[in-house]
Amino acid sequence: xxxxxxxxxxxxxxxxxxxxxxxxxxxxxxxxxxxxxxxxxxxxxxxxxxxxxxxxxxxxxxxxxxxxxxxxxxxxxxxxxxxxxxxxxxxxxxxxxxxxxxxxxxxxxxxxxxxxxxxxxxxxxxxxxxxxxxxxxxxxxxxxxxxxxxxxxxxxxxxxxxxxxxxxxxxxxxxxxxxxxxxxxxxxxxxxxxxxxxxxxxxxxxxxxxxxxxxxxxxxxxxxxxxxxxxxxxxxxxxxxxxxxxxxxxxxxxxxxxxxxxxxxxxxxxxxxxxxxxxxxxxxxxxxxxxxxxxxxxxxxxxxxxxxxxxxxxxxxxxxxxxxxxxxxxxxxxxxxxxxxxxxxxxxxxxxxxxxxxxxxxxxxxxxxxxxxxxxxxxxxxxxxxxxxxxxxxxxxxxxxxxxxxxxxxxxxxxxxxxxxxxxxxxxxxxxxxxxxxxxxxxxxxxxxxxxxxxxxxxxxxxxxxxxxxxxxxxxxxxxxxxxxxxxxxxxxxxxxxxxxxxxxxxxxxxxxxxxxxxxxxxxxxxxxxxxxxxxxxxxxxxxxxxxxxxxxxxxxxxxxxxxxxxxxxxxxxxxxxxxxxxxxxxxxxxxxxxxxxxxxxxxxxxxxxxxxxxxxxxxxxxxxxxxxxxxxxxxx
Numbered sequence: 001x002x003x004x005x006x007x008x009x010x011x012x013x014x015x016x017x018x019x020x021x022x023x024x025x026x027x028x029x030x031x032x033x034x035x036x037x038x039x040x041x042x043x044x045x046x047x048x049x050x051x052x053x054x055x056x057x058x059x060x061x062x063x064x065x066x067x068x069x070x071x072x073x074x075x076x077x078x079x080x081x082x083x084x085x086x087x088x089x090x091x092x093x094x095x096x097x098x099x100x101x102x103x104x105x106x107x108x109x110x111x112x113x114x115x116x117x118x119x120x121x122x123x124x125x126x127x128x129x130x131x132x133x134x135x136x137x138x139x140x141x142x143x144x145x146x147x148x149x150x151x152x153x154x155x156x157x158x159x160x161x162x163x164x165x166x167x168x169x170x171x172x173x174x175x176x177x178x179x180x181x182x183x184x185x186x187x188x189x190x191x192x193x194x195x196x197x198x199x200x201x202x203x204x205x206x207x208x209x210x211x212x213x214x215x216x217x218x219x220x221x222x223x224x225x226x227x228x229x230x231x232x233x234x235x236x237x238x239x240x241x242x243x244x245x246x247x248x249x250x251x252x253x254x255x256x257x258x259x260x261x262x263x264x265x266x267x268x269x270x271x272x273x274x275x276x277x278x279x280x281x282x283x284x285x286x287x288x289x290x291x292x293x294x295x296x297x298x299x300x301x302x303x304x305x306x307x308x309x310x311x312x313x314x315x316x317x318x319x320x321x322x323x324x325x326x327x328x329x330x331x332x333x334x335x336x337x338x339x340x341x342x343x344x345x346x347x348x349x350x351x352x353x354x355x356x357x358x359x360x361x362x363x364x365x366x367x368x369x370x371x372x373x374x375x376x377x378x379x380x381x382x383x384x385x386x387x388x389x390x391x392x393x394x395x396x397x398x399x400x401x402x403x404x405x406x407x408x409x410x411x412x413x414x415x416x417x418x419x420x421x422x423x424x425x426x427x428x429x430x431x432x433x434x435x436x437x438x439x440x441x442x443x444x445x446x447x448x449x450x451x452x453x454x455x456x457x458x459x460x461x462x463x464x465x466x467x468x469x470x471x472x473x474x475x476x477x478x479x480x481x482x483x484x485x486x487x488x489x490x491x492x493x494x495x496x497x498x499x500x501x502x503x504x505x506x507x508x509x510x511x512x513x514x515x516x517x518x519x520x521x522x523x524x525x526x527x528x529x530x531x532x533x534x535x536x537x538x539x540x541x542x543x544x545x546x547x548x549x550x551x552x553x554x555x556x557x558x559x560x561x562x563x564x565x566x567x568x569x570x571x572x573x574x575x576x577x578x579x580x581x582x583x584x585x586x587x588x589x590x591x592x593x594x595x596x597x598x599x600x601x602x603x604x605x606x607x608x609x610x611x612x613x614x615x616x617x618x619x620x621x622x623x624x625x626x627x628x629x630x631x632x633x634x635x636x637x
Contacts, residue, residue: 514549
């Protein structure tokens with residue numbers, strides 16, 4: 001079976017687009033799922049970073065507002081800024097309602113502050129440094145209704161602390177650097193507010209401490225995604241807080257030091273931070289605006305969001321949110337899986353239906369193919385197409401045509417075999433006679449060959465012209481023979497002959513006598529006026545010409561030349577005369593048909609006159625039918 005047979009091709013053409021559509025749908029479903037996940041991850045990143053920013057801005061804004069309020073209150077009431085007992089009462093009302101610790105230190109080194117105990121965030125502690133404590137600060141536990149209980153004494157000078165120096169250096173309200181608190185050992189930073197007298201001389205600095213554990217606690221409680229994490233760092237890489245539970249400081253030689261992301265033990269923080277700083281160095285990432293990108297961290301593809309946060313008082317941090325792609329892979333896989341399940345089910349059903357449809361189409365075509373081969377090999381059985389013929393569609397119609405054609409071809413082959421058998425008998429008899437005479441009779445052989453050619457030509461004339469119609473069917477299309485019976489047509493065919501011309505061969509010239517009528521079996525001819533070099537038309541298989549010149553006895557009006565090898569059915573004057581003598585009534589029908597073509601007769605009138613065939617023009621004009629009848633029947637004689 002050929003590789004591209006319809007038995008293979010049609011199922012392939014039906015099934016392939018279905019499978020391809022499912023594959024393409026699944027692919028684009030996966031791609032669109034990835035895009036949707038990218039958009040979702042960016043949206044979650046944006047919401048998370050902005051939520052963290054809002055919290056941090058509020059967390060950092062309250063301490064500065066509190067200091068400004070205290071300064072305004074003291075100045076508004078005219079209180080002595082160095083009256084530490086009054087300051088203690090004010091601070092005690094503020095902590096823990098609005099702050100975790102508030103203090104004031106002056107240029108003389110005196111200091112007073114109220115702080116929450118970071119071990120329980122409940123008890124209050126009072127820090128005092130004056131002339132009585134020397135270079136130390138006393139730390140007391142404040143107990144309502146009881147005298148203060150001294151907890152410990154430590155060396156302390158507010159003027160040497162980072163928060164005091166930051167305020168003095170800036171000359172305005174600023175944040176200190178992040179540092180380790182002296183009393184509690186917690187990591188935090190201080191909001192500072194310098195106080196000046198009317199002469200703009202520094203009197204001291206208000207301080208409000210915040211513990212960075214609060215930021216880490218917020219990040220740990222914040223839900224980002226199943227495995228999403230967030231952390232905040234300074235631009236130098238030092239960690240402010242994170243959601244992974246890693247401490248923002250380490251102990252080196254018994255002292256606490258800030259932890260840099262480059263030294264972090266968490267691979268996610270380390271890898272993401274490294275990627276951010278590398279992009280900044282390569283100038284492919286700007287830290288002045290929100291930025292989103294993807295990278296591989298901790299062997300997982302991560303969606304990274306980076307947002308800078310500043311408050312104009314020294315805060316310049318970076319909020320980083322990392323969301324692993326695995327948090328969304330289940331969504332993508334579920335989408336692809338559902339697409340494949342639905343698509344696969346549809347593909348199976350469509351494939352089954354397609355194969356059934358292909359079988360319904362292919363099976364009758366195979367039967368027709370087998371029938372055609374059987375006809376070719378002369379072993380056709382009509383029962384072969386019985387089931388196909390019962391169909392009421394185009395295939396059934398084609399099968400009926402095949403069966404009729406097989407019957408005609410079979411009969412023709414049988415007729416040919418009979419004729420060939422007769423011819424072989426005649427040749428055998430001729431050979432015997434020739435052997436008896438010991439010589440060949442050229443006249444007999446020539447006559448025998450002529451008869452053989454005549455029989456072949458007549459057989460060929462009775463067959464299809466290659467376009468599915470017999471010669472009698474073609475003659476039936478000629479207007480003059482449309483009413484002929486099959487018997488009359490076969491008689492007419494027997495009087496004609498087949499003529500084969502080569503390419504570019506002239507059949508006749510204009511002004512030649514019209515002695516024959518032609519019907520094109522195969523090939524094509526060109527009709528033109530040679531004298532004027534004017535093209536008229538081209539005719540091909542099934543077309544006819546030359547009938548008017550033959551019927552009316554007028555000269556040819558154009559030249560005819562073959563365009564390719566051309567096979568013609570030719571009916572000459574003598575054959576047509578014999579036909580009209582045997583069937584005179586048909587001459588009347590032909591005259592009637594010819595008379596109906598008045599326009600064509602008018603065109604030929606001048607030719608009839610020039611040829612001396614139109615002596616009575618008045619009779620022609622008044623009753624052309626009688627004139628044509630006389631002409632046709634005079635043509636018989």
